[in-house]
Amino acid sequence: MKAGEFVAVMGESGTGKSTLLNLIAGLETPDAGAIALAGQALGGLDDRALTLWRRHALGFVFQSFHILPHLSVGDNVALPLRLNGHRAPAAAKAASAMLERVGLAARAASMPSELSGGEMQRVAIARALVHQPLLVLADEPTGNLDPDNAARVLALLAKQVREQGAMCLMVTHSHQAALVADRVLRLADGCLIAA
Structure with missing residues (x-):
């Protein structure tokens, strides 16, 4: 993968798509081989180093949003920056700018319970990209959305990934x-092949 590239991995349920993302994120350990991103091999990192690497290098967008219900929209988006040691004012400013990019600047003070599904997924995209990760991992990011919202969210995700020069791997x-992707791969029998 290269900067700004959006790759979709397709496969039937149970083929290991989510496991692939977990391996790349260092949440699971491969039985064989090695995982590396930007020259950083994950196998040699202890749990603390792996957590710090994950905080800096990765952004996550999940099917079920994973927005923290007790934090405002702005605080949810600022969270990766706060975890990476940014002071509250700088994190809030960056979160506000990212919410502007996803069309939710006016919702920064809102609570997640006040948002629609499409808005929640836009918050998840903003949170995944606010700290400018190398790689965004998206696991069925439109699975809980109606077709119109799904199309808008995917177009937004692809646009933001490309503008930031991140890489995105979506299962x-x-x-x-998959139509928004630059490349589509198929996962079958433990192998990735061009679709």
């Missing part, structure tokens, strides 16, 4: 979702 079973 999906949706052919429609």
Whole structure:
């Protein structure tokens, strides 16, 4: 993968798409081989180093949003920056700018319970990208959205990834979702092949 590239991995349920993301994120250990991103091999990192690497290098977008219900929208987006040691004012400023980019600047003070599904997923995208990660991992990011919201969210995710020069690896079973990708791979029998 290269900076700004959006790659979709397709496969039937149970083929290991989510496991692939967990391996790349260092949440699971491979049985064989090695995982490396930007020259950093994950196998040699202890739990603390792996957590710090994950905080800096990765952004995550999940099907079920994983927005913290007790934090405002702005605080949810600022959270990765706060975890990476940024002071509150700088994190809030960056979160506000990122919310502007995803069309939710006016919702910064809102609580997640006040948002629609499409808005929640836009918050998740903002949170995934606010700290300018090398790689965004997206696990069925439109699985809980209606077709119109799904199309808008995917277009937004692809646009923001490309503008920031991040890489995005999205796993999906949706052919429609895969249309936004620069490349589509298929996962079958433990192998990735060009679709």
